[in-house]
Amino acid sequence: MPFPGARSRSPRAVLLAVVLVTMLAGCSGGGGGGSSSPSPSPSPSPPASAGGAARVTIDNFTFTPAALTVAPGTEVTVVNKDSVAHTLTAATGKVFDTGTIGPGKTATFRAPGKAGAYPYVCTIHPFMKGTLTVR
Ligand SMILES: [Cu+2]
Structure with a gap:
């Protein structure tokens, strides 16, 4: 200076x-x-909604959509629109299971944390099938 x-x-x-x-x-x-937010990104959406609404509807003995893709650990809502009870249960290992969902009732389950394809059935009506894909 x-x-x-x-x-x-x-x-x-x-x-x-x-x-x-x-x-x-x-x-x-x-x-x-x-x-709370670890990211400066303005997006408040958690990865749970990355694939749209994580929801399965049961109507007329059919899971809709029959194939759903969600992020690991996503909470999936299951709506039973039928007049009989159903379940949504992983076909192998019962890694997820809503238990019995009464007519008109809603249940939730948490998707596995591990990526993969998880076929599921209704244990009351085993011909009802769907697949949950985690990725
Ligand atoms: Cu059923």
Whole structure:
């Protein structure tokens, strides 16, 4: 710094700029205190809804859609529109099972955390079939 007197405004300007930038960064980035979202992305949607609504409807002894793809661990809602009880049960290992869903009732189950294709049936009516794909 050969001429501290002549350039006395520069350091202050730089300091001001630094303070301003720091404040701006703090405001826009922090949002007041690192709450829940680990990502600065404005999207509030969890991966659960990545494939649309995770929902299976049972109507006229049929799972609709017959093939559903969800993210690992997605909570899937099952709506029984029939006038008889049904279940939605994984065909192998019972890795998920809604239990009996009465007529007009709704149940939920959680998709497996491991990717793969999981065929399922209604244990009351084994001819009712569907497949849950996790990926
Ligand atoms: Cu059934």
